[in-house]
Amino acid sequence: MKKVAGLWIDRKKAVIVVATDKGDEIKVIVSNVDKQLGRSEGVRSTTPYEPQLVPADDRRERRLTGQLNIYYDSVVACIQDAEEVLLFGPGEAKDELKKRIVRNKRGVRVIGVQAAEKMTDRQVSAKVRHYFEKSAG
Numbered sequence: 001m002k003k004v005a006g007l008w009i010d011r012k013k014a015v016i017v018v019a020t021d022k023g024d025e026i027k028v029i030v031s032n033v034d035k036q037l038g039r040s041e042g043v044r045s046t047t048p049y050e051p052q053l054v055p056a057d058d059r060r061e062r063r064l065t066g067q068l069n070i071y072y073d074s075v076v077a078c079i080q081d082a083e084e085v086l087l088f089g090p091g092e093a094k095d096e097l098k099k100r101i102v103r104n105k106r107g108v109r110v111i112g113v114q115a116a117e118k119m120t121d122r123q124v125s126a127k128v129r130h131y132f133e134k135s136a137g
Contacts (some may be wrong), residue, residue: 005082006128007075008119009089009097011068014075015121017128018082024125027078031071033064072100079108086131088114111135 007016016027075097079085085101085108087094098110112131119127 002083003081004084004086004128004132005079006086006088006124006131007079008116008124008127009075009087009093010091011071011093014071014093015119015124016075016078017125018079019128019132024129026121026125028121029071029074029078031067033067033071068096072097076101076104076108082108084109084111084132086110086112086114086128088112088116088127090115090117 003018003020005016005018007014009015011033012031014029014031016029018025018027087098087110094113098113101108101110116127
């Protein structure tokens, strides 16, 4: 069996399963991405100078993008030895990671991107193993 990987990812956490002939290796990476800030409950401020106290949206976006870049780079570093990768997860992170892998031409071939809800580490491992056994057989 060639070295393959599958990962469940969202913007908070990535569960990476690298499968080889010797077995599965599970790695978990937790991001340090800040929660996007907003006003609580959509309440408008009555303070006349409140916009000056809140950081500008473009500054927050740049910070978020920088944090996501660091997070995605650490995920890619864990799967760069794999020949094929399956990406799945609930949000946009799987698509963002695929674009990053394709753009950087890391030599990793993304063979599938699937939507998936929250899963335990064991469920992720079983899904990856089942996917690659089915595609090999």
